[in-house]
Amino acid sequence: MLNDETLKALIEAVIYVAPEPVSLDALVKSLEGEDRERVKAKLEELVAEFQRPEHGMQIRPVAGGYQFASKPEHHEVLRKFVKSLKPPLRLSKAALETLAVIAYRQPVTLPEMDAVRGVDCAGVVHTLLEKKLLVTAGRKNVVGRPILYRTSRDFLVHFGLKDVGDLPSLKEFEELARQALGPELEWEAQAPSSVEGHPGAARAESPQPMESSESSSETEAPGGSAPPAGKPEH
DSSP states (O other): OOOHHHHHHHHHHHHHHOSSOBOHHHHHHHSTTOOHHHHHHHHHHHHHHHTSTTOSEEEEEETTEEEEEEOGGGHHHHHHHHHHHSOOOOOOHHHHHHHHHHHHHOSEEHHHHHHHHSSOOHHHHHHHHHTTSEEEEEEOSSTTOOEEEEEOHHHHHHHTOSSGGGOOOHHHHHHHHHHHHOTTOOOOOSOGGGGTTSTTTTOOOOOOOOOOSSSOSSOOOTTOOOOTTTOOOO
16 A cells, blocks of 8 residues: 555646546556545545645646646736747637537537528538537437537537536637637627526636637646646646
């Protein structure tokens, strides 16, 4: 059995190097011979320790696991630093609009997306599927049985959400989209009434950066997991 200091150090290291959020089960499996409850207790101690103000990083729950991320109060400095290194890659206006429709109405069919946006969304949906931000969710039980789409686990990881209930309000989403598109473009929400009733529509969570279609505007740990709560590169 490992001593307390070594066990905590290993848990910290595993979470740091992991490309995706690490679940408690994965931690226990990687630490062979260690009791699950003991691993859980040490993980909770680490989470509490990194919440202290002397740490620039935090360990936070994301998509069923735990991930290192920088703290929201440091985002502005980190954002400026990252942008000084390389220009951010961004989702297109069409991709953001379509992603918003899917996120707040999921599961949703392609004809329903077309009706909300007023344009053919097939090409954009194909792109979002390639980027693994969407997955199929079966077929709708109507004439023609169209395919249903929903956001993926990668979507949660990319935008730093614990689950879809953590989606920001529509107003916050619009602001995030404007930031992602840049000042030269304006993003207008399509059919705002279509998202009413969704748990995220009334939620006022802290905004999460949505700048990159391939990497977050915040920096990443060596594993490459996206840190909308702000995960700095090392």
